[in-house]
Amino acid sequence: xxxxxxxxxxxxxxxxxxxxxxxxxxxxxxxxxxxxxxxxxxxxxxxxxxxxxxxxxxxxxxxxxxxxxxxxxxxxxxxxxxxxxxxxxxxxxxxxxxxxxxxxxxxxxxxxxxxxxxxxxxxxxxxxxxxxxxxxxxxxxxxxxxxxxxxxxxxxxxxxxxxxxxxxxxxxxxxxxxxxxxxxxxxxxxxxxxxxxxxxxxxxxxxxxxxxxxxxxxxxxxxxxxxxxxxxxxxxxxxxxxxxxxxxxxxx
Numbered sequence: 001x002x003x004x005x006x007x008x009x010x011x012x013x014x015x016x017x018x019x020x021x022x023x024x025x026x027x028x029x030x031x032x033x034x035x036x037x038x039x040x041x042x043x044x045x046x047x048x049x050x051x052x053x054x055x056x057x058x059x060x061x062x063x064x065x066x067x068x069x070x071x072x073x074x075x076x077x078x079x080x081x082x083x084x085x086x087x088x089x090x091x092x093x094x095x096x097x098x099x100x101x102x103x104x105x106x107x108x109x110x111x112x113x114x115x116x117x118x119x120x121x122x123x124x125x126x127x128x129x130x131x132x133x134x135x136x137x138x139x140x141x142x143x144x145x146x147x148x149x150x151x152x153x154x155x156x157x158x159x160x161x162x163x164x165x166x167x168x169x170x171x172x173x174x175x176x177x178x179x180x181x182x183x184x185x186x187x188x189x190x191x192x193x194x195x196x197x198x199x200x201x202x203x204x205x206x207x208x209x210x211x212x213x214x215x216x217x218x219x220x221x222x223x224x225x226x227x228x229x230x231x232x233x234x235x236x237x238x239x240x241x242x243x244x245x246x247x248x249x250x251x252x
Contacts, residue, residue, distance in 0.1 A: 008043045015048065015080040020201050021224055022048030023081075023217065023233065024210030025057055026233075033212050034060040035068070039213030042072045044221045048080045048157045050137075050208050052095050093137065094120070104251045139207070139245045140169065140200060142236040143175060150205070164208045166193060168244035180236045188226060197223035202233060 024043045030032055034057055038049070044166050060074035061081075065208055069075060078134035082093055099112050123129045136153050138146060153160040175181065176192045185195040193209075193216075201223060209220040 004175075018135060019046075019048035020206040021046065021197065021221055022082075022161075022206065022208045024052050024208040025049065025051045025061065026055055026210050027169070028210065028212055029055070029057050029062045031063075035064045036214050037212065037217050038064045038068055039071075040069055040217045041221075042074065042079075044218045046221060047078060048082075048206075048208075050082045052093075054095065059114055093135065107252075110250050133162055137161045137163050139164045139243060140167050140177060141196060142178070142181060142199065143167065143238045143242045143245065145237055145241070150203075160205055160241060162205050164245050165196050165200060165207050165216045166203040171244045178236070184228075184232055184236055187232070188228070190226060191219075193220065193224060195228070198226035198241075199233060199236065200226050 008109055023037070023046045025034065025037075026039060040062065041059075049061060051061055065076075065079070094113065094116050099109060102112070120129065134157065136149075136158050138149060139142050139162065140150075140160075141148060141164065150160050152158075166172040175196070178192075181195060185192045186211070188195055188198075190198075197207050197209055197220060208224070211217050213222065
């Protein structure tokens with residue numbers, strides 16, 4: 001079987017070809033906030049929603065969609081949802097290579113990863129998942145661009161998706177204040193956040209920006225209309241990589 005015929009890959013690519021900007025929901029835990037940002041997101045064209053069990057907002061998302069999908073003349077099959085409390089799940093991701101209450105250095109993590117993967121395959125066979133795993137979410141931005149990992153995913157027909165496009169919550173000002181990024185944002189007549197999203201999108205890497213502000217949710221979606229030139233993509237890359245988020249390589 002050719003790798004391009006892999007059903008999971010085809011399912012992901014079909015969706016992410018039209019949903020390159022997904023709605024991140026990390027740290028958006030209020031029922032009202034979830035409802036408001038989903039309402040704003042669906043109104044401008046977001047069709048990909050990302051969350052996780054540890055975000056503690058899955059039920060709020062499911063409840064909100066029951067009201068908002070009809071409001072925006074949408075059906076469940078019109079949106080792509082990563083692991084949620086709804087009628088079915090499009091894709092269920094292994095959030096982290098380690099497990100709760102298990103030390104990162106514990107060798108049990110490896111066997112647990114294998115068991116988790118086997119469970120995903122079983123859920124797929126039972127029809128509870130719409131696709132088998134074919135997507136890898138990683139930190140990716142001009143200060144931490146994982147070229148080797150992107151190439152590996154491409155080679156093995158895995159869609160690479162960027163999170164933390166602005167850096168972490170506590171360090172994002174460092175990225176947004178980067179003089180080279182500011183200069184490029186000015187060149188493209190946009191703001192730093194839109195430039196950073198477009199920077200990944202222009203490399204065929206989908207993104208998951210998160211905001212509690214409905215206005216910013218709508219603004220982030222405008223990045224899909226901005227194309228960054230190849231030379232400018234390279235120009236803003238820092239020579240010394242700086243990781244802002246948790247490092248999965250510390251897990252055994």
